[in-house]
Amino acid sequence: MKNKIKIIDAKNIYFEKIIYQLKERTKKGYSRAIDLFIKFALEHRNKYLDDVSIEEVRTFLNELATSTSKQYANKVYSIVKSFYQKLSDYNYYQGIIPFKPYMLFKLEKKVKYYLQDNEIQRIINLYNRKIERSKDPFPYLRNKVIFLILLTSGLRCNECLNLKINDVDLKNKTILIRNTKTYKERLVPINQNILEEIKKYLEIRSLNNKWDTDSLFFSDKNKIYKYDSFRRSLYRIAIKLKVNKNHKLFPHNLRHKFASDWIKYNSNMFKLKVILGHSSIKTTEIYVNISDADICEENKNGKIKNVSKYKY
Structure with a gap:
């Protein structure tokens, strides 16, 4: 039977053993995104990483896009997907990664402002x-x-x-x-x-x-x-x-x-x-x-x- 890892423990491992070398400002941004996901998961009684289903991830991202923006939801998608992937790469997690490419929101291409x-x-x-x-x-x-x-x-x-x-x-x-x-x-x-x-x-x-x-x-x-x-x-x-x-x-x-x-x-x-x-x-x-x-x-x-x- 594969080892199950609690979501809270997974975050601690991720920051202390995997991305500890990143800049503090970068880690703060990652932490905010992962905390949003953890809060959602625990509210839906998902104690372990592999408890979270693909459908729940879709719900999480849809709610996030509604309360913030599609652009920010896509950013959180990338951060939390990488969170899962890195834990898997370092053999801390053996389950599926419930973040799929089709979950990303299509964004309107805005004309960027460049200084004149x-x-x-x-x-x-x-x-x-x-x-x-x-x-x-x-x-x-x-x-x-x-x-x-x-x-x-x-x-x-x-x-x-x-x-x-x-x-x-x-x-x-x-x-x-x-x-x-x-x-x-x-x-x-x-x-x-x-x-x-x-x-x-x-x-x-x-x-x-x-x-x-x-x-x-x-x-x-x-x-x-x-x-x-x-x-x-x-x-x-x-x-x-x-x-x-x-x-x-x-x-x-x-x-x-x-x-x-x-x-x-x-x-x-x-x-x-x-x-x-x-x-x-x-x-x-x-x-x-x-x-x-x-x-x-x-x-x-x-x-x-x-x-x-x-x-x-």
């Missing part, structure tokens, strides 16, 4: 005004440099915020990314114009480094400048400048903009995959946005001008 060049220039201009007029220009110059690094190098925001001062090689014009989502170090090039902005920042940084930290970026209140702090600063900028119709701007929008511009000007998907730190080219393809207008312009003019088009 004129919006980017307006944001840079706003940073410059703040730096010039403020008695304490440090936070504005710091945020400007973070913004420019994300825009021109394709780093994930947390990769940028976790940089150490020695990770920036001014001589060879590269940034070494150590703390990555895939746990693989990589080098990315720095635009010469951005290099000059980093040098300006380093001068002011040395005057504000109260804690003698080796972190490239830090806040006024603690040693670490956190993702949410930078995200909120972008949110305020988006509202002030009325960026996109929803007045929303996230750090990841800058990574998407970099990827689209890279393909537009360089047309090499495989190099882009390495720069973005993706393990699969399929992930890279999601980031790319080439409009009909871009294609027409390239066909008309040949190679499009270099990506260095902003005044810093």
Whole structure:
């Protein structure tokens, strides 16, 4: 007789022995999704993993899609299916996996928002005004440099915020990314114009480094400048400048903009995959946005001008 595993025990095993190396933020997202499933299962008197039937999974996903969204239900589907699959792969579970492909909801393809060049220039201009007029220009110059690094190098925001001062090689014009989502170090090039902005920042940084930290970026209140702090600063900028119709701007929008511009000007998907730190080219393809207008312009003019088009 096969060993039965309680759902609660399965979650503990999954987090403590299988995905313990993942980032805390990722694990929190997984935990929320799995907890929703566990709550549903226990309410339906399913104490063990293999007690949950295929029909019950369909009911769970349908209810979740109604109370949240189809998109989120699909996300939970992927997380909990992987939860089952990994437990099976590691021989903690020998039952069926009740999550089937046909359970995924079909989603309407929405046109993704990509930052426009004129919006980017307006944001840079706003940073410059703040730096010039403020008695304490440090936070504005710091945020400007973070913004420019994300825009021109394709780093994930947390990769940028976790940089150490020695990770920036001014001589060879590269940034070494150590703390990555895939746990693989990589080098990315720095635009010469951005290099000059980093040098300006380093001068002011040395005057504000109260804690003698080796972190490239830090806040006024603690040693670490956190993702949410930078995200909120972008949110305020988006509202002030009325960026996109929803007045929303996230750090990841800058990574998407970099990827689209890279393909537009360089047309090499495989190099882009390495720069973005993706393990699969399929992930890279999601980031790319080439409009009909871009294609027409390239066909008309040949190679499009270099990506260095902003005044810093």
